[in-house]
Amino acid sequence: MHTTQNTKQNTTIQSNMEKSKNSPTQSSSSVVSELEGTLLNDQDPFSYFMLIAFEASGLIRFALLLLLWPLIRLLGLLGLEDLGLKLTVFVAVAGLREAEIESVTRAVLPKFYMDDVNMEAWRVFSGYDRRVVVTRSPRVMVERFVKEHLGADEVIGSELVVNRFGFATGFVREDVGSIGARVKAMFDAERPSLGLGRAKPDKCQSFLSFCKERVYSPLNTTNLKHDQSSLIRPHPVIFHDGRLAKRPTPSTALLILLWLPLGILLAAIRITIGLILPMSVIPHVSRLFGGGVVVKGKPPPPASASTSDTGVLFVCTHRTLMDPVVLSVVLARKIPAVTYSISRLSEILSPIPTVRLTRIRHVDSDKIKRELMKGDLVVCPEGTTCREPFLLRFSALFAELTDRIVPVAMNYRVGFFHATTARGWKALDPIFFFMNPRPVYEVTFLNQLPVEATCTAGKTPHDVANYVQRILGATLGFECTNFTRKDKYRVLAGNDGTVAYTSCVDRVKNIVSAFKPFIIN
Numbered sequence: 001m002h003t004t005q006n007t008k009q010n011t012t013i014q015s016n017m018e019k020s021k022n023s024p025t026q027s028s029s030s031v032v033s034e035l036e037g038t039l040l041n042d043q044d045p046f047s048y049f050m051l052i053a054f055e056a057s058g059l060i061r062f063a064l065l066l067l068l069w070p071l072i073r074l075l076g077l078l079g080l081e082d083l084g085l086k087l088t089v090f091v092a093v094a095g096l097r098e099a100e101i102e103s104v105t106r107a108v109l110p111k112f113y114m115d116d117v118n119m120e121a122w123r124v125f126s127g128y129d130r131r132v133v134v135t136r137s138p139r140v141m142v143e144r145f146v147k148e149h150l151g152a153d154e155v156i157g158s159e160l161v162v163n164r165f166g167f168a169t170g171f172v173r174e175d176v177g178s179i180g181a182r183v184k185a186m187f188d189a190e191r192p193s194l195g196l197g198r199a200k201p202d203k204c205q206s207f208l209s210f211c212k213e214r215v216y217s218p219l220n221t222t223n224l225k226h227d228q229s230s231l232i233r234p235h236p237v238i239f240h241d242g243r244l245a246k247r248p249t250p251s252t253a254l255l256i257l258l259w260l261p262l263g264i265l266l267a268a269i270r271i272t273i274g275l276i277l278p279m280s281v282i283p284h285v286s287r288l289f290g291g292g293v294v295v296k297g298k299p300p301p302p303a304s305a306s307t308s309d310t311g312v313l314f315v316c317t318h319r320t321l322m323d324p325v326v327l328s329v330v331l332a333r334k335i336p337a338v339t340y341s342i343s344r345l346s347e348i349l350s351p352i353p354t355v356r357l358t359r360i361r362h363v364d365s366d367k368i369k370r371e372l373m374k375g376d377l378v379v380c381p382e383g384t385t386c387r388e389p390f391l392l393r394f395s396a397l398f399a400e401l402t403d404r405i406v407p408v409a410m411n412y413r414v415g416f417f418h419a420t421t422a423r424g425w426k427a428l429d430p431i432f433f434f435m436n437p438r439p440v441y442e443v444t445f446l447n448q449l450p451v452e453a454t455c456t457a458g459k460t461p462h463d464v465a466n467y468v469q470r471i472l473g474a475t476l477g478f479e480c481t482n483f484t485r486k487d488k489y490r491v492l493a494g495n496d497g498t499v500a501y502t503s504c505v506d507r508v509k510n511i512v513s514a515f516k517p518f519i520i521n
Helices: 002-022 035-039 046-057 059-067 069-077 081-093 098-107 109-115 119-126 139-148 176-187 250-276 282-288 323-331 344-349 361-374 397-401 426-434 461-476 485-492 503-520
Strands: 030-034 130-138 154-162 168-173 194-198 213-217 292-296 313-316 337-339 354-356 377-379 405-413 440-445
Touching: 030 035, 030 119, 035 119, 035 130, 035 139, 035 194, 046 059, 046 081, 046 098, 046 109, 046 250, 059 069, 059 081, 059 250, 069 081, 081 130, 081 168, 098 109, 098 139, 098 154, 098 485, 109 139, 119 194, 130 139, 130 176, 139 154, 154 176, 250 282, 250 426, 282 292, 282 323, 292 323, 313 323, 313 397, 323 337, 323 377, 323 405, 323 440, 337 361, 344 426, 354 361, 361 377, 361 397, 397 461, 405 461
Parallel strands: 030 130, 030 194, 130 154, 194 213, 292 440, 313 377, 313 405, 337 354, 337 377
Antiparallel strands: 154 168, 405 440
16 A cells, blocks of 8 residues: 555655646646645644744743743644644743734745745645645744745635734634635535645644645656756745844754853954953964954055055955954954944944945945045945845945955854844844854855956946946855845835934834724723
């Protein structure tokens, strides 16, 4: 019986993959797939609720949910998975604003979902004309990801109950037991061509009996020959937010909580070292506290008034706020950096001079020219950070101002926390970076651009900027894009990234107005 099932499974997969290779879609074909344990490798959605608890609420809710995990796990072992899931949902979202939950599902969750995608299951799933996903999680958590990145057409899951003030109650509508009926209603009399699900019986899998063919995870596709270069892949996640660098499974979450006190102390020590010690000493001392810098290529010597009228303009990729600081540490001298919208606290803590730009082109151009007359300068023409292996579009302003351009490829590795944010408090960026057990930076110096590749030789500023972007992307193995700072903030924060300084006051007013109904009633 088992052999017959596997043979049928492999025949179905082979047929579907061959059809999807020959044509974009299969006409009049449909697939219904379970998300957890099928399209995703992990069948337990607990870690994604931990992300919502941490990013939308904070450390207390995060710790409380982790404290309840043994009880939730016990309920699952006793066959009460539905009750355990309801408890998880309640603790993770009760009292949170619906808008904040949606913000996390838009900006944070897609990256972690993508890292857990079962590629073989997705390739089968993507070969059908109509694609439906069934999930044990609330629909709002997964809908954006499965539609934008996995190409799903519909999502069937439970719904969060939100009160009239826009706060989640922690309860859900439409129990997972009704999913089979909802699939039947969605397809009416026509049965789905294929159902993908886990081999273990579950209420969430009641839709499988309604499908013409059934394939169970894990998929046995080892006998299929693939040309990896020709296989289609999910739409990549280019922008994502949130402080956690690792998906908080129970063991990882416990490790993060235990590390936090030591991490805060370590961050204070590292920041103090950067403020009081000379640049030439910092690399040697930082190794004692777990920091590391890998340098490749040969940096140029300091600018000399006798050899040039202007300093060197270091054009860097922008990974974190620490890019110019690390560059100065490597060069053992304080090099000013132009900044766009860093916090005042970050400027105060910065061990190097900063030049705040206005985003008014002629004003910024004059500022950069004056700084170059004084000596070397650092600029990150992407205008904002990007965590993934992509480079955003380079502003062409730097190419107009000098022909002494040295591209520098910057990259970094962290363990627990990301040092960038679009939704959170930017002043904490350097603190989160230094809270990691062993933050490592990689700095690669490229050769100074030859004169024939600059505007002096007749190249347009855009040509020069695009050329620098391409060679930096090739050095890091990153993909070049045309996305800009505004695109990033529209995806992650719902604005164009040009929030006024007084917005903090407006935010307080919004919070007060949000609680007025409770006070009045």
